[in-house]
Amino acid sequence: MDALLKQKWQELLQKMELQFGEGIELEGILLLIGAQELGKGYRKLSKDEKQDVLHIAFCTLLEPLGYYAFRGTDGDGWPHWDSAMALPPMKPGEQKEMIMKAILNYFKGQFAE
Numbered sequence: 749m750d751a752l753l754k755q756k757w758q759e760l761l762q763k764m765e766l767q768f769g770e771g772i773e774l775e776g777i778l779l780l781i782g783a784q785e786l787g788k789g790y791r792k793l794s795k796d797e798k799q800d801v802l803h804i805a806f807c808t809l810l811e812p813l814g815y816y817a818f819r820g821t822d823g824d825g826w827p828h829w830d831s832a833m834a835l836p837p838m839k840p841g842e843q844k845e846m847i848m849k850a851i852l853n854y855f856k857g858q859f860a861e
Contacts, residue, residue, distance in 0.1 A: 809850035
């Protein structure tokens with residue numbers, strides 16, 4: 749991971765910890781993004797719903813990169829995407845960096861400096 753990405757990521761974590769408490773990690777951020785995009789407010793999620801919320805986060809983050817295309821919402825208000833382009837083969841570290849960059853892009857301008 750390059751130094752600039754690492755620095756930006758640490759800055760984001762610090763800002764999020766001020767808002768949501770200490771110890772927030774990547775999966776927690778993904779759940780926050782997914783829940784925000786779902787727009788159903790706070791509620792307990794089942795294990796399957798957590799997986800669905802993580803999927804919402806991934807699709808939301810990768811849509812601007814051209815990997816997913818928003819299809820619409822179903823009758824229960826859950827958003828759905830179609831795969832628009834296959835993800836390239838990546839090592840786990842490369843996948844994590846891609847998601848971190850997408851998260852930073854998602855939150856760009858969201859936190860007051």
